[in-house]
Amino acid sequence: MARNKEFDEQVVLKKAMELFWKQGYEKTSMQDLVNHMGIHRRSIYDTFGDKYSLFLASLKFYEVFVAEELTKIISNSSTVKIAIRNIFEYVVNLAEFEIYPAGCFAVNTAVELSLLDKDIQHLTTKMFNDTEELLNKLLKEGQNKGEIKNDLNTLVTAQFLHNNLIGLRVLVKTNYTKKELESIIDLILKVLE
Structure with missing residues (x-):
């Protein structure tokens, strides 16, 4: 007779995500997990499979986590421009309050593993494409509402914003001050004026 699990899968998966996010795949041992x-250890193997399978599950968990956070940010913003600014500021604030590891789990993973693993490359690329598509939709909505000029190429601008968002996710892992990061955000968002 199978035993009932004595843990919440989502809770322990979140913990795995946080550890992989902080340390990366290679530096995280099964004992660390x-x-x-x-x-x-047996529960990890029985529930998630090997370390690699757990890592992929953690990355997918992160994908859902980020999508939910972005949805909250957008729904709590009064305009499209404010929503885009709030997305950038969220990256800075998340690092400042040390709620989660600094930076971005997807960016860290892309840098560490995407050239070595096609599944990881596919998943991180999909996550990046989803963010660009979200920004593109926001920009189009801004154009429809008259907040953003109509001659702005929304696709290219979404790619530009996303590229800068990735850069900001890297900078928050360094010694840049919040004031310096906010100045960078101000300059990036001038493209929307």
Whole structure:
């Protein structure tokens, strides 16, 4: 007879995500995962498979987490321009409050593994494309509402904004001050004027 799990899969998967986010794939051992997740090694294997499968599940968990956070940011913003600014500021604030590891799990993963692993490359590229598409939709909505000039190429601008968002996610891992990062955001967003 199978035993009931004594843990919440989503809770321990979130813990795995946080550890992989902080340390990366290569520097995270199974023992690190056992210690951080607070479950037995056998439970990890039985529930998620091997370390690689757990890493992929963690990355997919992160994808959903980011989509939910962006949806909240957008729905709590009064205009499209404010929504885009709030997305950039969220990256800075998240690092400042140290709620999660600094930077972006998807960016870290792309840098560490995408050239070595096609599945990882596909997943991180999809995540980046989804963010660009979200920004593109926001820009089009801004044009429809008269907030953003109609001659702005929304696709190219979305790619530009996303590229800068990735750069900001890297800079928050360094010694840049919040004031310096906010000045960078101000300059990036001049493209929307």
